[in-house]
Amino acid sequence: MPDSNEARGAASTRATDDGFVRPGQGRLAHAPADHPLVRRPKVGVLLANLGTPDGYGYWSMRRYLNEFLSDKRVIDYDSWKWQPLLQLVILSKRPFSSGRNYQEIWNHELNESPLMTITKAQTARIAKTLAARHGDGVMVDFCMRYGNPSTESKVRELVEAGCEKIVFFPLYPHYAGATSATANDQFFRALMKEKRQPAVRIVPEYYDHPLYIEALAASVKRAYAALARKPDVLVASYHGMPKRYLMEGDPYHCQCARTTRLLRERLGWGSEAINTTFQSVFGPEEWLQPYTVDHVAALARQGKKHIAVIAPAFSADCIETLEEINGEIRESFEHAGGEEFTYIPCLNDDEAHIAALSAVIEENLSGWVRR
Template identity: 45%
Template sequence: MAAILANNEPQIAPGKIGILLVNLGTPDAPRYWSVRTFLKEFLTDRRVIELPRLFWWPILQFFVLIFRPGRIAKQYAAIWNKETNEGPLKAITRSQAEKLAAWIGAGGLDSKSHHVARDRFFIAWAMRYRKPSIAEGITTLKEHGCSRILVVPLYPQYAAATTASVHDEVFAALKAMRWQPAVHIAPPYFDDQTYIDILATSIRSGVSRLGFVPDTILVSFHSLPKAMIAKGDPYYDQCLVTWQLLRQELGLGEDRCPVSFQSRFGARQWLQPYTVDKVKELARGGLKSLVVVAPGFAADCLETLFELGIENREIFVKNGGANYAVIPCLNDSELGMMLIHDHVAREIKGWI
């Protein structure tokens, strides 16, 4: 070994910093079998479904994976990005990675892959479920000379079913590697002042472009089973903190800016009030103009575009409401990219 070192120059170049943006995922197509494949991967994650396997597996195989894919495929078809032939969440996450690369410095898109190259950085994006996978993202960052990797789960509020699942997959990928990069996973940003300021600015801007003045702004988060919260998951508390800080920034009381939880699945008790019930209650109570915001989502997806934008609109109007609008998520807007850039910059500050 000494002879080798004496006769050869060191071959280890300074490593790049890799940044991996991660969001939940989407089916490969708005069709039955593609949706079934996505649901199977999603609903076999033990972080997502904590029921005993002997109980859950027959339900999944003989009921959920038979009857749900067809209905959900129709929902995806209603919001599908036909220009890029992919789900909106996937298209937006790609754009977020590309724009983050542009904000960080000069460079170009590697059009042969799901990654954005930089002189000092290499930026990738991944889906927790389906493609491009987290394992592909981690491997590619390492292959492109990244000795340090920042993983950024695009979930403002922590939940074991989302954020911790990203952790699991990242370290599962690393487990298969011989030489491993140093890895840091960015924390949730539910109470970050920049996040709250940008949310409030986005809401004010969105409301100003409507043709009506809302009587109420409903803040809707994705729900979770109450059993998960009872086990110590901080998600519910973090949602409430975001809601309270946002209300304060907007100068609204609970009556004009209530909170609710959407996307309940199964027969168990989930976090309440349910958004669908709250929308119905507001309409039946005489409310005529409603705006809904979803600050728990970093990008628009099935839950915001179809569930909030289509299903809940119909419920509101059917029960006596008149004016209804959903403010878009921050997505890859200038405000959204300001938030992602600020979040990333804070986490890699000690690396540069």
């Protein structure tokens, strides 16, 4: 049987439809009449992705790239060396080339990047899944580390809506300082500005979660079933990072290798059937190898004329997959003599992916919600 406070809380929930608990009701049973209204307590789930420019014009791209490339988690060079180069050279040229790349993949109907479109769809489907299990006691929203909607704005909205607990979920299957860690940093900065900080949980990486591996395997099987013949090799292309980061303790490289191995085992393939490579090299220092753009060309020269490429580190298709893999990397393969190049889309809002993400969230909601 519920205690008297719970009973009063239930009564106040039925008595109001605006989400507020008023003096004399529920938790405010003994509060004075002039006590500020408070929201009924909820649990928030905040999904976080990398980010997107607001548009592909010069100034939108410059603002986005400046925020991204000024992040010490992404580029950790001394500011006195890096910022003059960034502000005076890189940001005077790169917004034009990056803008052209974004324009090619832009969702012109909704006037937003594909990453924004897909993240919205993922959020809506996860929210529907959790609502079916927990009603309106769990709120689901998303934010971007760079650009809009900002992490700070979404934390503020969740707190104002009555979320006294927040599960923060960086949408990266693998941990890396330049992705997961910087998303967490921004979340903590947002919490520093809250008068009443919620209790929080950070969702860890899920690179070996059985449902995630199952979703990857299903996407490969689905793609292969649509082809006239099986590709010679499946290339698992992960976003790269400087090799120095691995030597300094970042676990990303090892987690990527484990994902590839688990995917291969789930598919029942031999050890040579899937290759692990890394893309998006930037700057002068050595990055994790082999580089995808060079590796696919080498495969073509070795007589492997039909390959497929999958990007397990990305939870949603974006500039690095739609333009880099399906553009630059495809061209490298074809120019080296390759004949058939198949890009297997990211898991996006696929049903199996949503089930995997929802399962990860449920694990991190444990003890905070009633099943």
